Every structure is written in C-alpha cells, then in structure tokens.
Amino acid sequence: MVKFQFDPTKCILPYDAKELRPTKCLKCLEVCPGSLLMFRPLKEKDENGAPKFFEIHMLFKAYSKKYCPDCFKCVEICPEQAIKIII
Numbered sequence: 001m002v003k004f005q006f007d008p009t010k011c012i013l014p015y016d017a018k019e020l021r022p023t024k025c026l027k028c029l030e031v032c033p034g035s036l037l038m039f040r041p042l043k044e045k046d047e048n049g050a051p052k053f054f055e056i057h058m059l060f061k062a063y064s065k066k067y068c069p070d071c072f073k074c075v076e077i078c079p080e081q082a083i084k085i086i087i
C-alpha cells in the first residue's frame with residue numbers, strides 16, 4: 001500500500017483568479033508515468049473568492065503498488081518538497 005502525503009502550504013501552485021484553476025507548475029502531474037495524480041481546490045478562499053490552496057491527490061487506484069510503483073519521480077521533481085510517498 002502506497003501512502004501519498006501532500007502539504008498544500010508548501011505547494012507553489014499559483015492560480016488565475018478568473019479561471020479558478022492552477023496555471024503553473026503541475027510538474028508532479030506531468031512526470032507521473034501512470035498519470036495517477038490530480039489537483040483540486042481546497043475550501044479556503046482569498047479576498048477575491050478564489051481558492052487559496054490547491055491539493056494534489058492520488059487517484060484511488062494509485063494507492064495500490066500495482067499502479068504506483070513508488071518511482072518517486074513526483075517527489076524528486078517538486079521544487080518545494082510538498083510531496084512525500086510512504087511505502
């Protein structure tokens with residue numbers, strides 16, 4: 001069983017307040033060979049009503065080692081050490 005840990009306060013995902021979505025980085029999503037990572041906004045909003053933080057999370061099936069072979073590419077590419085994979 002693979003455990004994915006993510007710290008939204010470290011993640012530098014900036015967002016476009018109009019688009020309400022992250023517009024930069026997402027390196028962890030790009031590098032994952034199984035396309036197992038996704039992002040979603042967290043509830044906390046800024047003064048413009050845009051999400052303050054985004055969360056990177058794993059697709060449910062990715063918790064199986066069959067899908068996530070713990071290659072650590074997402075951990076290694078993150079410039080802010082926001083991701084941990086615990087096996």
Ligand code: SF4
Pocket residue numbers: 031032033034035036037062067068069070071072073074075085
């Ligand atoms: S450890 Fe590798 S396979 Fe697993 S989520 Fe990260 S990049 Fe994807």
Ligand code: SF4
Pocket residue numbers: 010011012013025026027028029056077078079080081082083
């Ligand atoms: S690579 Fe790191 S900083 Fe960039 S989106 Fe992923 S978790 Fe956030």
